Amino acid sequence: MTVPDRLPRSYLYVPGNAPDKLGKALARGADALIVDLEDAVPPGGKDAARRAVAGWLRSGLPAGGAELWVRINGGAAGEADVRALAGLPALTGLVLAKAESAGQVTAVAGTLDDLGDATTLLMPLLETAGAVLDVREIARARRVHRLQIGEVDLAADTGIDPGPEETELLFARSMTVFASADAGIHPPVGPVSTITADPVALAESTERVRRQGFVGRACIHPVQIPVVHEAFTPSEQQVARAEDLLARFEAATAAGAGVALDAEGRLIDAAVIRLARRTLATAGRAAAR
Template sequence: MGAPFPPRSYLYVPGNAADKLAKAPQRGADALIVDLEDAVPLAGKATARDAVVAWLAGRPTELPIWVRVNSGPLAEADLRALAGAPALTGVVLAKVDTSADVTAAAELLAAAGDHDTLLMPMVETAAALLDVPALARQARVHQLQIGEVDLAGELGLSPGADDAELAPIRSRVVVASAAARLHPPVGPVSTVTADPVALADSTRRLRRQGFAGRACIHPRQLPVVHEVYTPTGAEVTAARAVIALLDRTTAAGSGVVLDESGRLVDPAVLRSARRTLALADAAGVE
């Protein structure tokens, strides 16, 4: 976890839409996920794959670029085509079921001479949910992401406005990520594109639940997600004060640290302060 804190937003972009690909780097997202899976009909898979590889070859942006590949038999062709592609940060693995699927993807990339591309497995099947601790521990895995639409459909869930039905699932993915010493997982997409209040409420819920950033399906969602995941000046000041206080008291040899309000500053408080500063740094907040 020594790498920079992950992006606040990942914007999905259809891999078969040249106009959207061209505009994607200027939409304001912190990172992009070019989609070869759900956004592309079966008949257009090969054409979209070739177009995305050509787009990557042009090094279109300095933003982190991920590509979501297909599952099943199409995954191998996608991975072989993307192996070693310029500008590619990582591959999002759709509908993995077990850690063996992640291992196979990593081995395929390595066999093609690619030893650097990162992996982001999507937890969107019941099998993946059961195997999520092992998924998180596979080589090259940078973060996990939940595909809640597919997962809720398979499980027969009908989430309400507060997403209470999804809370246990989200917690399992957050815990597995922390246990594997990964960055916190990426929050799931929302289909809400015209109600910023509702989107902000659900995004704040994800932040409280331990997610780092959120995947977005429309540029309109980006400002809302960024606002939620950008610490305020007061939060940054408080976090810096906690770390400075701990440094002073540690240097003085004190074993018990209390802040100005008499609150015990323990390792959990320190981790929270460091995460706030990491979020602020990712957002460019001074």
């Protein structure tokens, strides 16, 4: 499994029923892939897609590359997905489509336990009003690594009609960011955008997502990847400052000092250190790619 100590800037969705696209997707430059067994696969093709994806993950993929996630179905099909994918070394984690409750997430974690899988992570995908309202409990469920919002389905469920500034989605986004911080998990993955032919508009949307507290973004087309990477790749100055903050904090801690100060004499508290580590995590992924 690719150890997720670096935060991906991009998660590229790839259809699970298109084996020819899986290998090519690894060369697209995304920091992570999400192989889709849910919406991208028609009901009659679920079994074949599941076998194809499991076989691909067993095929000896390049080490040290993109994180590999699989979006699984709900219900009985999802149970079959978990059983087919559990324990595969190349798998980073499972994206839980239409995650409705902490109990649903815990059930998947329990199935993995029963199958002897101790490493596969979970990323609930919030696509309904109920999921957003229960996001605090979902974020605290076992094995949850990050959260993600499915805004197209969420808008359909709630009747929201997002405008160009996407302010109508701010409540759901903020709830997800706050719940992640409260649970002590990584910041959530930014939602997909349907913008593929206007890089300026995509850059503006992605910068907005970054400012709202997300780290990285899900992509539905490879053309979106460079724009998303630019938004989430820290500058050299930001990396240098983060390294300096951590060095000062660690030195103060080693010396038994109760207070650490930055180069301008400002207090370095726990929140400052969390942001510094987040900066270095995304910078580390950029360097790895």
